Amino acid sequence: MAWLYILYSKSVNKYYVGITTKEPEKRLKKHNIKYYENQYTSIADDWEIKLSILCSDIKVARTMELYVKRMKSRKFIEKLIENETEMAKFIEMHKEIAN
Numbered sequence: 001m002a003w004l005y006i007l008y009s010k011s012v013n014k015y016y017v018g019i020t021t022k023e024p025e026k027r028l029k030k031h032n033i034k035y036y037e038n039q040y041t042s043i044a045d046d047w048e049i050k051l052s053i054l055c056s057d058i059k060v061a062r063t064m065e066l067y068v069k070r071m072k073s074r075k076f077i078e079k080l081i082e083n084e085t086e087m088a089k090f091i092e093m094h095k096e097i098a099n
Contacts, residue, residue: 002061006051006068006077007031009044015077016041017068019061024052050081053091064094 005024007016020027028049031041041047055061067090068077079086 002055002058004051004053004055004061004064004068005049006081007041007047008050009041009047011046012044014044015050015074016047017065017077019058019065021058024049051087053087055094060094064090067094 002019002021003024004017004019005027007018007028008014009016016031018027028047030036031047032045034042034045036042053061053064055064068080071077080090081087
């Protein structure tokens with residue numbers, strides 16, 4: 001099992017997209033204490049989970065992560081977070097890729 005997760009920091013008004021094989025809440029704590037010192041998330045300490053999607057394996061999570069990052073679109077990320085129909089289509093599309 002693995003998760004795709006999207007974090008948001010109000011202080012820098014930015015999103016971060018990542019994957020993990022541990023619970024996203026555990027990963028969030030590490031981001032907020034700047035455990036990943038020289039990484040993008042070290043710019044803030046108020047990250048919150050806006051979306052997490054449980055995936056069948058790390059390969060599927062990575063494919064989803066790369067898709068979101070390739071979109072380079074804040075609007076796309078916000079649509080995934082706010083619109084259940086869009087999120088369901090996104091998940092379904094990647095289930096097909098995994099099979």
